[in-house]
Amino acid sequence: MSRRPPALHAWAFGVLLVAALAVGVAEAQPRAEILERLGVASLQARNYADAVRYFREAIAAGRDHAQVRQSLGFALAALDRCGEAVDELETSIRQRPAARTYLYLARCYERLKKPGVAIYALQQGLMRVSELTSSEQKDAYATLGYLYATEGQHAAAVDALQRALAIGEDPEIAVRLARAYRLNGNPVLARDTLRAIAPSQLSRASQAMRLDELATLSRAEGRLRAGVEELQQAIALEPAAHRYYALGLAYRELDLPVQAVEQFERAQALDPDRIDYAIALGYAYKDAGRRRDAARVFESVVAREPDRFALYGELGYLYAALSDTPRAVAWFRKAIDNERGSVDGQPGELTRLQSEVARLTKRFDVSAFLTYRSSARQPNAGATGPLGGTLPSQSGVEVAYQPPVIGFRDERIFQVFGRLLWNFRASSLELDDDSVQAGIGVRYKPLRTQNVFLSVERLIAIGDRAQNDWLLRALYSWEHHPGGLADRSAWNYATVFADAGYFAERSVWAFYGEAREGVTWRPFSRLLVTPHVVVDARYEDSRGPTDSFVEGGGGLSLRYLFNESPYEGYRSSAELLIHYKAGRFFERARSGGDSDFNGFVLTGILRF
Amino acid sequence: MLGWRPFAAGLTVAVLCAAGLGAEPAPPRLQGTFLQLWSTHGTWTEETWLRLFGYLERLRVTELVVQWSVYADIAFYPSERHTPVPQPPLSTILRLAAQRGMTVLVGLASDPAFWSKVTREPALVQSYLRASRARSEAVARELVPLVASYPSFQGWYISEEIEDGTWNDARARTILFDHLGALATTLHRLTPGARIAISGFSNAQTQPSTFGEFWTRLLQATSIDVFMFQDGIGVGKQRLSFLPLYLRAARDAAGASGRELRVIVELFQQVGEAGRFTAAPAPLDRIESQLELAGTYSSSAGAIAFSTPEYMTPLGGPAAERLYESYLKRVLRVRPD
Numbered sequence: 001m002s003r004r005p006p007a008l009h010a011w012a013f014g015v016l017l018v019a020a021l022a023v024g025v026a027e028a029q030p031r032a033e034i035l036e037r038l039g040v041a042s043l044q045a046r047n048y049a050d051a052v053r054y055f056r057e058a059i060a061a062g063r064d065h066a067q068v069r070q071s072l073g074f075a076l077a078a079l080d081r082c083g084e085a086v087d088e089l090e091t092s093i094r095q096r097p098a099a100r101t102y103l104y105l106a107r108c109y110e111r112l113k114k115p116g117v118a119i120y121a122l123q124q125g126l127m128r129v130s131e132l133t134s135s136e137q138k139d140a141y142a143t144l145g146y147l148y149a150t151e152g153q154h155a156a157a158v159d160a161l162q163r164a165l166a167i168g169e170d171p172e173i174a175v176r177l178a179r180a181y182r183l184n185g186n187p188v189l190a191r192d193t194l195r196a197i198a199p200s201q202l203s204r205a206s207q208a209m210r211l212d213e214l215a216t217l218s219r220a221e222g223r224l225r226a227g228v229e230e231l232q233q234a235i236a237l238e239p240a241a242h243r244y245y246a247l248g249l250a251y252r253e254l255d256l257p258v259q260a261v262e263q264f265e266r267a268q269a270l271d272p273d274r275i276d277y278a279i280a281l282g283y284a285y286k287d288a289g290r291r292r293d294a295a296r297v298f299e300s301v302v303a304r305e306p307d308r309f310a311l312y313g314e315l316g317y318l319y320a321a322l323s324d325t326p327r328a329v330a331w332f333r334k335a336i337d338n339e340r341g342s343v344d345g346q347p348g349e350l351t352r353l354q355s356e357v358a359r360l361t362k363r364f365d366v367s368a369f370l371t372y373r374s375s376a377r378q379p380n381a382g383a384t385g386p387l388g389g390t391l392p393s394q395s396g397v398e399v400a401y402q403p404p405v406i407g408f409r410d411e412r413i414f415q416v417f418g419r420l421l422w423n424f425r426a427s428s429l430e431l432d433d434d435s436v437q438a439g440i441g442v443r444y445k446p447l448r449t450q451n452v453f454l455s456v457e458r459l460i461a462i463g464d465r466a467q468n469d470w471l472l473r474a475l476y477s478w479e480h481h482p483g484g485l486a487d488r489s490a491w492n493y494a495t496v497f498a499d500a501g502y503f504a505e506r507s508v509w510a511f512y513g514e515a516r517e518g519v520t521w522r523p524f525s526r527l528l529v530t531p532h533v534v535v536d537a538r539y540e541d542s543r544g545p546t547d548s549f550v551e552g553g554g555g556l557s558l559r560y561l562f563n564e565s566p567y568e569g570y571r572s573s574a575e576l577l578i579h580y581k582a583g584r585f586f587e588r589a590r591s592g593g594d595s596d597f598n599g600f601v602l603t604g605i606l607r608f
Numbered sequence: 609m610l611g612w613r614p615f616a617a618g619l620t621v622a623v624l625c626a627a628g629l630g631a632e633p634a635p636p637r638l639q640g641t642f643l644q645l646w647s648t649h650g651t652w653t654e655e656t657w658l659r660l661f662g663y664l665e666r667l668r669v670t671e672l673v674v675q676w677s678v679y680a681d682i683a684f685y686p687s688e689r690h691t692p693v694p695q696p697p698l699s700t701i702l703r704l705a706a707q708r709g710m711t712v713l714v715g716l717a718s719d720p721a722f723w724s725k726v727t728r729e730p731a732l733v734q735s736y737l738r739a740s741r742a743r744s745e746a747v748a749r750e751l752v753p754l755v756a757s758y759p760s761f762q763g764w765y766i767s768e769e770i771e772d773g774t775w776n777d778a779r780a781r782t783i784l785f786d787h788l789g790a791l792a793t794t795l796h797r798l799t800p801g802a803r804i805a806i807s808g809f810s811n812a813q814t815q816p817s818t819f820g821e822f823w824t825r826l827l828q829a830t831s832i833d834v835f836m837f838q839d840g841i842g843v844g845k846q847r848l849s850f851l852p853l854y855l856r857a858a859r860d861a862a863g864a865s866g867r868e869l870r871v872i873v874e875l876f877q878q879v880g881e882a883g884r885f886t887a888a889p890a891p892l893d894r895i896e897s898q899l900e901l902a903g904t905y906s907s908s909a910g911a912i913a914f915s916t917p918e919y920m921t922p923l924g925g926p927a928a929e930r931l932y933e934s935y936l937k938r939v940l941r942v943r944p945d
Binding site for chain 2: 086087090109113114115116117119120123151152153276307308309342
């Protein structure tokens with residue numbers, strides 16, 4: 001916008017105008033000079049529009065030299081017409097390079113969002129640094145420092161800003177220098193520089209920026225509380241989305257999810273386009289236990305950017321935790337589709353996702369086992385802890401049913417099961433009819449993270465030596481699960497199983513425990529070969545001759561996986577366990593009989 | 609006494625020298641052009657292609673760069689992985705080019721979402737570029753049997769364009785170099801002897817020396833043979849005043865890496881509102897200035913146009929036809945038909 005010349009210039013302006021008109025027709029050169037002077041007067045009066053007009057007329061009248069082009073460029077830049085200004089300034093430089101012209105040119109290119117050329121122009125201008133006043137020099141070095149910083153040239157930024165400060169103190173530049181120090185890997189100098197600045201000498205924006213810098217340094221030093229305070233002060237001075245976001249991150253690191261949520265919500269409200277703010281908010285909701293909100297935010301993120309693949313799995317877990325099994329399965333399936341289509345999937349991720357779908361969609365679980373012991377002296381218990389455990393048997397079949405809705409809720413599992421157990425006659429595979437035992441019951445996994453099942457089972461005697469009783473059980477199992485199961489050729493194999501049972505009618509306690517340690521090798525995707533050592537023990541109150549024992553040995557597990565589905569992976573397996581075990585019965589040792597035993601134990605397990 | 613023979617010989621030499629000195633040197637000219645394929649090219653008849661190649665011959669274009677063979681999911685060759693246009697034109701282009709002694713660099717897969725995808729967090733960019741590379745490699749594998757049968761096939765053009773502002777971050781830069789290095793290695797393995805080209809431009813976001821260092825490192829980290837620098841004049845990324853700074857940096861980068869620099873001259877000027885690309889043929893005066901600069905900094909003579917069919921042949925409309933005729937007359941000094 002043009003301004004009227006101030007009163008001081010009005011008289012001179014009028015004289016020049018009359019003179020210009022007087023000589024206009026007769027002599028072009030004096031007219032051009034007068035037009036140039038009018039331009040200069042308008043420039044001094046900050047009447048840039050008139051200045052532009054007069055300078056252009058002067059040039060058209062033949063007064064074309066470096067100074068007039070420089071002045072015209074300056075006036076155009078003042079009118080925010082940088083696109084035209086650079087033409088004039090570049091023409092001026094071609095006619096006579098001057099430091100000041102380069103300085104104006106740099107400012108214009110900076111405004112035209114061409115920082116690379118602005119840097120070049122400043123470098124050229126500073127080669128003629130003696131032409132500039134100290135104030136201009138300082139300004140040139142400071143601008144160069146900022147531009148280097150935006151280009152990521154932090155060492156150059158430090159150098160330029162130091163040069164600016166060497167010309168004269170300036171707390172605003174010092175804040176930028178501190179930032180450049182930090183980004184250049186010198187946090188000590190950064191902090192010292194920031195501490196030396198009196199905040200009262202800074203603009204409000206720079207005060208907030210100083211606090212931002214201090215907060216960043218504090219966070220890097222692990223002083224999270226101090227960082228939070230500094231960010232809070234910065235926000236009090238000048239609220240901004242990036243500050244709320246930084247504060248949210250700090251609260252997350254301090255494990256204060258509710259406070260983190262509050263800050264991320266503010267950040268997102270101020271800048272809803274920032275997808276990283278939305279993602280941070282989603283995770284903060286999750287941390288704060290607001291799973292539904294987390295799911296809502298993540299769903300909006302993947303709707304905007306469908307290749308945020310990590311969030312598909314997150315959504316699956318969130319809906320699983322919300323006991324919304326259909327949605328959980330749908331998101332896990334999408335995650336599996338993404339994983340299959342991805343060229344850089346994480347090792348084992350596909351298997352992990354498939355196992356989640358398998359767990360969520362499971363209805364029936366059928367297991368059968370069959371054990372052969374080579375010596376009649378060995379205990380009757382099979383080598384399949386979870387299937388036998390406190391109720392010793394060599395073979396059996398179990399069917400478990402996981403009802404919809406209540407069967408799987410946030411990692412809590414409820415099942416109804418029935419089983420049939422039996423033994424073989426000594427050193428043979430001939431069914432011992434008297435040993436046949438049936439059972440029907442329910443079991444529940446009450447804890448999310450620990451694999452603990454509590455069960456109530458009615459035992460029904462079918463054989464003469466079987467029992468009718470109520471069996472109350474608590475089972476615990478743990479298995480080392482390497483993340484990269486699908487793609488690793490070998491991994492550590494470790495399992496622990498513990499089983500405590502109470503036969504209510506007989507008032508008898510029984511305990512069983514088993515541990516295995518070995519290495520699993522996967523020669524191809526369907527076969528797992530696990531050489532391992534095993535130790536197990538059983539104790540029962542009734543103290544029959546073979547009820548309580550301890551045994552150990554080594555062996556091999558060969559497990560073949562089959563019945564693969566795209567979303568659930570291998571749903572079935574057949575396993576052959578070959579053990580050689582030696583052990584001792586507690587009661588026989590006490591009664592003076594031969595308590596030791598040893599021999600082969602072969603077990604086949606079918607899981608379907 | 610001088611005999612008449614030496615005199616006649618001397619006179620002849622003098623006349624020839626005078627003629628030589630008096631003749632103006634040939635102005636820099638376009639040697640190649642990009643072909644940017646769209647769905648409409650899938651409906652072009654043989655006759656239309658013949659017309660285009662006729663114009664290209666008149667313009668003395670000898671090198672073609674097919675910008676992409678797959679755009680989004682549209683394939684311009686008979687593809688099993690992507691959806692081909694009704695009459696895939698790539699074979700026709702290679703055949704007609706071979707008949708005229710032209711060479712063709714065949715572009716790979718181009719994703720319209722490329723620019724929005726590469727400005728995100730490095731982990732996402734890495735994932736995106738891996739997928740993008742897999743796509744381009746698959747396209748190249750599909751194309752090998754087709755291109756191998758044409759002598760005009762010169763090599764591959766990597767359709768991803770590299771600019772200076774996006775790759776400032778050191779991690780992003782490493783990801784980009786790894787991506788291009790792996791892609792170039794695969795392409796060389798698929799077609800030994802083929803040349804691999806990529807184009808880049810500067811938004812003047814970095815100073816010329818930084819731009820040059822970036823390209824030196826990129827070229828040294830990969831086996832890309834040709835760096836095509838887009839002059840950016842048509843879209844206002846560069847101005848003629850400072851373009852030489854970036855051209856010099858590009859030339860030095862190519863020289864330091866032992867690679868070839870070609871300059872892409874934009875034949876259009878962007879018009880209309882920002883954000884919605886519309887363009888018209890540029891004035892010939894401006895193009896001549898661009899050609900002058902391109903000639904000064906290219907490793908070999910002759911610039912590559914972007915792009916002749918739309919902006920400098922009668923197929924592009926009346927304004928493009930006028931530019932075509934002016935170019936023939938003023939630059940090539942031939943009479944239009």
